Amino acid sequence: MFQSPLTPRQQLWLFFAVALVVLAAGMGLRDPWPADEPRFALVAKYMVESGNWLIPHRGSELYSDKPPLFMASQAFFYTLTGNWRIAFLLPSLLAGLGMLGLVYDLGRRLWNHKVGLYAAAALLCAFQFVYQAKRAQIDPTVCFFITLANYGLLRHFLLGPDWRAYWLGCFAAGLGVITKGVGVLALLMFLPYLFARWKDWPGVSRTQGSAGRWLLGAVAFLAAISLWLGPMLYAVLAQNAPEYRAYMDDILFRQTAGRYARSWDHHQPPWYYVQVIAFAWLPLSLALPWAVPRWRDALRARDARVLLPLAWIVLIVLFFTFPRGKRDVYIMPALPLFALLLGAQLEDIAQRPWLRRVVLGFVAALGALFLVGGILAWSGHLAAANRLVEQRGLGAGGAVLWGFVIAVGAVSLVAALWLRTRRALLALAISLAAIWLGSSFWAYPVLNDSTSASAVMRRAGELIGKDAELGLVAWKEQNLLHADRPAKDFGFVKRWPQQLAEARLWQAEQPQRRWLFVLRDAFGPCVDADKTVYAGHANRREWHVFKADAFRPGCDPATAKADDGGDPDAE
Incomplete structure (x- = not known):
């Protein structure tokens, strides 16, 4: 070769x-x-x-x-x-x-x-x-x-x-x-x-x-x-x-x-x-x-x-x-x-001209896809990109992420135009390096907080104060992993209403010190959303914290029927 x-x-x-x-x-x-x-x-x-x-x-x-x-x-x-x-x-x-x-x-x-x-x-x-x-x-x-x-x-x-x-x-x-x-x-x-x-x-x-x-x-x-x-x-x-x-x-x-x-x-x-x-x-x-x-x-x-x-x-x-x-x-x-x-x-x-042409075409197509897609996303004209920014709560970080996509596309196209068919394999190596190094050093920091849930757990810790105890309901593994203190859970595969019922009893033992961190979709009819505090958005989910007074008196989460027509166990 x-x-x-x-x-x-x-x-x-x-x-x-x-x-x-x-x-x-x-x-x-x-x-x-x-x-x-x-x-x-x-x-x-x-x-x-x-x-x-x-x-x-x-x-x-x-x-x-x-x-x-x-x-x-x-x-x-x-x-x-x-x-x-x-x-x-x-x-x-x-x-x-x-x-x-x-x-x-x-x-x-x-x-x-x-x-x-x-x-x-x-x-x-x-x-x-x-x-x-x-x-x-x-x-x-x-x-x-x-x-x-x-x-x-x-x-x-x-x-x-x-x-x-x-x-x-x-x-x-x-x-x-x-x-x-x-x-x-x-x-x-x-x-x-x-x-x-x-x-x-x-x-x-x-x-x-x-x-x-x-x-x-x-x-x-x-x-x-x-x-x-x-x-x-x-x-x-x-x-x-x-x-x-x-x-x-x-x-x-x-x-x-x-x-x-x-x-x-x-x-x-x-x-x-x-x-x-x-x-x-x-x-x-x-x-x-x-x-x-x-x-x-x-x-x-x-x-x-x-x-x-x-x-x-x-x-x-x-x-x-x-x-x-x-x-x-x-x-x-x-x-x-x-x-x-x-x-x-x-x-x-690799000596076959047609193989090199196919590889060069692949690099050029990859570069064009990244470049055009990145420009459309950066300018707000790509609906899927707009949804991603909203779902991930990226805000201004979205523009930084699309900058990475545009840069990969530009590098790939320049490599294809400069090296051409004779050195198509080198152009491929440059394009792949741009993808993996760019995603690692450029995209990782942008996506990490919303993807890992580390930001929402930091926010939850700030809201409840350093001396409070935290319980998790309808949680995902990243929530318990990134909690800023030892947290109480009430099962993972257990049904959400049952988790919420057990969490209520636990919270009632020390209502002034104990807070619950709960997925919004798991509130059911027993939690008054107006008495909860919004903790943040992560992993395409909304999370809240609340104290014992957010539970409606006389309502048992384990037996109460959801009034919103939704499935409280849907994850």
Whole structure:
């Protein structure tokens, strides 16, 4: 693709320096943002404050949606850094860098240094990869463990026998299970491997008389799972309480097999993942018209280096296609191997004039979209932008945000016009850098207060005074996370009227000191809105604080019928 005066080692160091800048940009400039980040950070904060790192809590309730490994890693990094704004993002950052390193090393071992570098660079360019690696969700971490599992298995299957790599891969798959549950999918790599052995494909490792070593892989897999499962089961049995048994049943059955077989949210059509690959995996998907014929030729030539990763990608997409519930991040574990396969072809593909024209057109279109959209938003002629400013309560910050959009568009268009077809890939790199660095250093500070709810919680603290006690009703995780004092909650999944009824009894014990922070939609018929104080707008919701005299005498929130025709539990 190009001749570099740098040595391979220097190229590698330069690449990871660039990757670190892109992925770490903006750390410390924002708090956890919904939907998932505040939840995980809140669980991690409880771990640090309570010392209980095994059974997660969301406020006063047990949290059984996910195993605790990711939240425990956030808590661990807080104990090292003492800064939540840094600690909550560190697991994703390290997972992202780790995936880049694994893809590079796998490409280097299966092909050569140049392929490894191209594959890692391709992964760093993918929108979904960078977006997720800069967010504090579980998906980058579980994706890292699945990639590590694939790395170990492929080294054994294609470059082995390498039993240590095999055992590492099985152990990593187990860590993936106790991170989110889907780590076991890495073991689907056995299917194309067994097919290649059956069909006697060249380049596949063959081992004879090693049944014990193969079984040690299962031991490693189960050992990783037992690191959490064993202590969790012991803790549940030791507590001997209904809520702990309900936690065990939910996390072991309902949130895994039950959620897959009977998806209760994120319903999407069967072709959903086609559009995810087409758009979320941009700009890599632009190369598919040139890559697919080369993969076909490699399969005809019985190249197992292509068969195993490609078949695994197909299996992952098919696995998540069957249930009704689908999210773009579900197939993210396939992205690193997709980048690996693309990296093996990238040097040849990049020489194709039509590929460069397509890339240049993409950069120009992206630049035009940002520039025109930013100008319309800045001038107030874009209805969606006006709604965003109003919903987020950005005020004058909206103009600053649209300035970022305009700047990205201008940079992309200038890069396209200046570098043209011959250096279209460089224009692409400049455009992507503008997006990620601009959003990190420019957009984060503008959006943080309204998106994180930190401003509304500061305002609530100022309204009630430093000596008051605070109770939360119909709250979101970011409210409890950013409260300026220890706050009382009355459950999270509990119905809002029941929360309000319990909050009223709690407040009545010390009516002069205790205030309630309540979502406006949860007032129902028992709260007199005229006696509440508006605390602010955050996350497209209106929040109020009030004392005990705001409750209408003789009205029980748990049994009173809402008089506004609305659903008090709608979130």
